[in-house]
Amino acid sequence: AQTVTQSQPEMSVQEAETVTLSCTYDTSESDYYLFWYKQPPSRQMILVIRQEAYKQQNATENRFSVNFQKAAKSFSLKISDSQLGDAAMYFCAYRSSGGATNKLIFGTGTLLAVQP
């Protein structure tokens, strides 16, 4: 079975600085998807970024980028120029490729605080 591990329960960053959130996963599959979701205090889950395992290039979305190391099964999220609105719980998630019913497997989350 696949597992997702987030080893940092809480992180803190100064506004305008850069922070990296860690995520590792375990799988025997070669094709899959990885995601980072943000859950602000409103508790609405928001997709931040996604990565297809078959793509070597790291995904980027504006200030958010990932460092995808397939061999090491690592998928970290870098937030550049941190803003107060980035404060939230961040979940790393894994999904097998293929059928629509394949479920998301979430990590335990990292609570990010942004200091003004």
Added chain:
Amino acid sequence: GAVVSQHPSWVICKSGTSVKIECRSLDFQATTMFWYRQFPKQSLMLMATSNEGSKATYEQGVEKDKFLINHASLTLSTLTVTSAHPEDSSFYICSARVGVRNTEAFFGQGTRLTVV
């Protein structure tokens, strides 16, 4: 992105009563919907996978007679908590996947259930 609407946002009910939570995909047809439960400061726990026109697939340990899921149309899935007890108090979130092979899941805003 696609919009998933969940209703109600919060509900208080008395022990022994049943409560229904609706999850609607507003601008797309969702073949598959997922129901999660989230305890404070914890990750999302998948309860069941709901497919339109068929019985839901429940995760191990989730009581199917307690948490009734119906997916009667491509835009609506419902979760009914039957004979609710205080330990059922939690945050419930639904998500829906666009199409069959699309990788992204969109989340509803969640429902906070309090059983008194």
